[in-house]
Amino acid sequence: MDEVRVEQSSFQMPPHEGFTVTHFLTVSDLDRSVQFYEKVFGGKVVSRGDKEGAPPYIKIANTWLILNVGGGPTPDKPTVTLRPPPDPDEVSSFMNIRVADIHACYRLWRSRGATFLTEPIEKYGETRCYIRDPDGYIIEIGQSKPGFQYG
Incomplete structure (x- = not known):
């Protein structure tokens, strides 16, 4: 099975200064x-x-x-009521995870039970795909192309 290295920082909750x-x-x-x-x-x-x-x-x-x-x-x-998305195919926001190796993440997270909408696809300056969580939220997984300049 592929290994995906996750950088762990000294990140604390709540923060002692600044914000998180x-x-x-x-x-x-x-x-x-x-x-x-x-x-x-x-x-x-x-x-x-x-x-x-x-x-x-x-x-x-x-x-x-x-x-x-x-x-x-x-x-x-x-005036606000919170609820999971009523239709998982209509979204207004999503989490975006940037990775160093999208194909390794795809294989690993799929083996752990993630449901992907598609395999990784090249788009603009990146390769990306999306996971759907148990409530229907989508999570973008993206890997920037080396040397690509945004903006």
């Missing part, structure tokens, strides 16, 4: 989603949450992922 970007996903089944991100991407489960509603936190490479089951408005977002 964390991706929040509303999911229908916390355990299923935690298992997916832990197994497919080798994520480290920092917290599985608790019965009082604290969400699971997963460290994936140099970022954090928060999973929650969503729900209705709260005092700090009085």
Whole structure:
């Protein structure tokens, strides 16, 4: 089986200075989603949450992922309802993972249960493909072409 090297940094949550970007996903089944991100991407489960509603936190490479089951408005977002995507083929955002070897990642993550929409395809200045997670979110996996200049 291929090995994919993931750089682990001294990245801390919460940050002691500056800020950290964390991706929040509303999911229908916390355990299923935690298992997916832990197994497919080798994520480290920092917290599985608790019965009082604290969400699971997963460290994936140099970022954090928060999973929650969503729900209705709260005092700090009085008009917002969170829910998993109702139609996995209609999206407005997605996570983008940049890799050093897309073909190795494709083989490894597929062997770990990732469902890819296609094999890696060359597009513009990169080779890319997409994974669908258990709730239908898509995740772009991309490898930039050597020497390609953006912009």
